[in-house]
Amino acid sequence: MITPLSNKGLLLAALLFSASSIQAEEHKARAVINAWDRAVLSGELAARITSLPKRPGESFNKGDLLVGLDCALYEAQAGKVAAEHTAARVKLDNARQLNELRSIGSLDVALAQSEYAQTQAELRIARINTQRCRIKAPYNGKVVTVLVNQHENIRQQQELIEIVADQRLEAEVVVPATWLSWLQPAMPLTLQIDETGARVEATIAAISPAIDPVSQTLLLRAELTPSAALMPGMSATAYFTTDSTQ
Incomplete structure (x- = not known):
């Protein structure tokens, strides 16, 4: 024999059903890791290179000599x-x-x-x-590429060395414009790095004020938690978690 539910039981069942219907929904988008500071340094003088103390991949501090010229x-x-x-x-x-x-x-x-x-x-x-005969590092970082060799004669404005500040990184995420209904600054997200599989926590730092009219997408900038596993140029999948009601 089935006993009918009381009014209190019916209300509890309704609340449980309503709570179960509100589920977390996950959204995915593509992202790329960029450095805040990245530059190709050029020579301002026509001269002969006498010193190249740093090689690709080596670290340097602000003020260190990167290229020395015959003065x-x-x-x-x-x-x-x-x-x-x-x-x-x-x-x-x-x-x-x-x-x-x-x-x-x-x-x-x-x-x-x-x-x-x-x-x-x-x-x-x-x-x-x-x-100008001594080209020094404008910030802490690493050498990406050395574009010249010692003893070569360079001309004015010739590109010499590419550097990057690898400790100040951010992610650029391209998302559909329809996500503007729930996106907001400081919103958390997770990045899964393609090259390593690592997962990194991040937060939205800024939302682009303009939408691409062709692709109907917009750009987000995300602040990253510092991690030794990250390098500029890495690609990733960004995961956003929202309530299904949004």
């Missing part, structure tokens, strides 16, 4: 300009003294002042050129 010519030019600057300073001081004695006019002092200012600017340029 003999630029140092000689700086020395010549420094001598001219000193002479212009002496000439200006002498002109001011003579002007006080009424031996020359104010025009001669002005010309001496102008000559001194010109040599001062030329000296500054010469010193900048000597500093």
Whole structure:
């Protein structure tokens, strides 16, 4: 004999059925791991390479020498300009003294002042050129590729070395535009790396303000938990978990 459920029992059964119907739903999208800082450094001078202390894959710290250039010519030019600057300073001081004695006019002092200012600017340029003979690391990171060899002569603006800051990484995720109904900043997601199979936790840092009109997709930037297993250029599948009601 089946005993009818009481009102209380019916209410409990309804709540259990309703709770079971709200299930977690998983969404997948493709992603790529990028570095915040990645650059190809070029030479600003035409000179011969004298030093390449770092090879591909090696680490460096901010301020370390990456490429050294032969600076003999630029140092000689700086020395010549420094001598001219000193002479212009002496000439200006002498002109001011003579002007006080009424031996020359104010025009001669002005010309001496102008000559001194010109040599001062030329000296500054010469010193900048000597500093450019040593290309230093702008941040901590690793060498990706060395594009030249020691003893080669390079031209201005020639690409020399590619570097990357491998400790500051983020993921770029391409998702359908229809996901905007539930996507929001700081939302968690999980990345499964294609190359290693590792799973990495991340959070949405920013959502692109524009939708691609052709593919109807948009770009997300995700902050990654620091991990030694990650490298720039890796690809991954991003997993988002939401309630089925969303």
